[in-house]
Amino acid sequence: xxxxxxxxxxxxxxxxxxxxxxxxxxxxxxxxxxxxxxxxxxxxxxxxxxxxxxxxxxxxxxxxxxxxxxxxxxxxxxxxxxxxxxxxxxxxxxxxxxxxxxxxxxxxxxxxxxxxxxxxxxxxxxxxxxxxxxxxxxxxxxxxxxxxxxxxxxxxxxxxxxxxxxxxxxxxxxxxxxxxxxxxxxxxxxxxxxxxxxxxxxxxxxxxxxxxxxxxxxxxxxxxxxxxxxxxxxxxxxxxxxxxxxxxxxxxxxxxxxxxxxxxxxxxxxxxxxxxxxxxxxxxxxxxxxxxxxxxxxxxx
Numbered sequence: 280x281x282x283x284x285x286x287x288x289x290x291x292x293x294x295x296x297x298x299x300x301x302x303x304x305x306x307x308x309x310x311x312x313x314x315x316x317x318x319x320x321x322x323x324x325x326x327x328x329x330x331x332x333x334x335x336x337x338x339x340x341x342x343x344x345x346x347x348x349x350x351x352x353x354x355x356x357x358x359x360x361x362x363x364x365x366x367x368x369x370x371x372x373x374x375x376x377x378x379x380x381x382x383x384x385x386x387x388x389x390x391x392x393x394x395x396x397x398x399x400x401x402x403x404x405x406x407x408x409x410x411x412x413x414x415x416x417x418x419x420x421x422x423x424x425x426x427x428x429x430x431x432x433x434x435x436x437x438x439x440x441x442x443x444x445x446x447x448x449x450x451x452x453x454x455x456x457x458x459x460x461x462x463x464x465x466x467x468x469x470x471x472x473x474x475x476x477x478x479x480x481x482x483x484x485x486x487x488x489x490x491x492x493x494x495x496x497x498x499x500x501x502x503x504x505x506x507x508x509x510x511x512x513x514x515x516x517x518x519x520x521x522x523x524x525x526x527x528x529x530x531x532x533x534x535x536x537x538x539x540x541x542x543x544x545x546x547x548x549x550x551x552x553x554x555x556x557x558x559x560x561x562x563x564x565x566x567x568x569x570x571x572x573x574x575x576x577x578x579x580x
Contacts, residue, residue: 329535331361336536339375340382340543344551346448346485346560347567350376351437354479355571358430365433366425369479373513373520374533378540380513383506385545390507401459405504408463409470410511416474417512421519424478433479434575440480441568447482447489448561454497458504465494469504473512480568483509485560502552 335353342349350372357368384391393399394406427433472490476483484505491501 328532332532332536333539335371335375336378336539337543339379340540341547341551343376343379343382343544344484344548345555346444346482346488347564348437348441348444348476348480348482348485349379350476350483351441351480355434355437358434363430365427365430368430368433369425370520372479373516375536375540376513377517378537378542379544380510381537381541382544382548383510385541386548387503387507390503391510401461402507404463405458405461405466406508406511408466409473409508410515412467412470413474413508413512414515416471417477417516418474418519420474420477421516422523425523431575431578435572436478437480438568438571438575440478441564441571444480444482444485445561445563445565445568448485448559448564450489450493452489452492452498454492454495454501456495456500457497458500461494461496461504465496468494469508473508476512477516482564483512485564498556 335356338356339349339353342352350369353372353375354365354368357363357371358365363371390399390402394402397403424433424436427436469487469490473483473487475481476486487505487508488498488501491504492498496504
C-alpha cells in the first residue's frame, strides 16, 4: 500500500512539473506580444487550450474502459465544442489513446514481458495475427473517415455507429473456452473485427469482447485478450496518423496529455472494468446515438 501511494505522489509531482514547464512556455511566448490587450487575449487562449486538453485527457482515461467508444466521444466533443475539422478531431482522438495504451502495458506488464522475451508463443502469435488482420480493415476505413469534410456528416456517422455498438453489446454473452483453445481463424476474425473500431462510435473493447464471447471464449480471457491486442492496434493507428497528417503538438503539451491520460486510466481501470461487467451499456449507446443524430439534424433545419 505504501508503494502504491508513493507511485501516486511521484506521478503527481511529475505531472505538476510538466504543467509548470508548459505554462512557463506560454508566459515566455506572451512576453513577445507588445500590445497589452493582445497579451491578455493570447494568454487566455493558451490557458484555455491547457484546460481543454486536460479535460479531454480525463475523458479518455475514463471512457477507454467502458464499451462506449472513447474515440467517438472525443471526436464529437472536438467537433461540436472546439470547432475542429473531422481530420484534426480524429487525429487528436487517436493521439489520446497513447496514454491509455501505456496504462494497459503497465497493467499487463507480466504478459508483455513474456511476449517480448518470446516465452509465450501463443500470445506472440495472437498479437501478430490480429495485428495483420486489423490493418486489413482499419487502414481503408481510416482513410474513408478522414475524407469527410463536414462536421455534421461525422457527428451523424458517430451517432449511427453508437447505435451499432449498442446492438453489438446486446448479443448473447457466454463462453467456456479458454485462450489456449483459440485457433488461427479465431485470431484472424478477431483482428478483422477490431479494425472496424477505427470508425468513431464503434467501441473497440465492446466489439472485440462481444466477438470473443460469441466464439465461446470465457469472459475473463476475453477481457484480457481484448486489451492485449489493443496495444499493437494503437501503435499502428498512431503510426498511420503520423505519416498521413502534419502535427504541431508542443512537447510539453504532448507530455501533459499522455501523463494525464495514463494517470487517470491506470487508476480507474479496475473500478470501471468491474462497473462495465455489471451495467448494460447497450441502451446507453443506442440512446446516445439517437440523441446525437437528432441534435445534428436539428442543426440542419
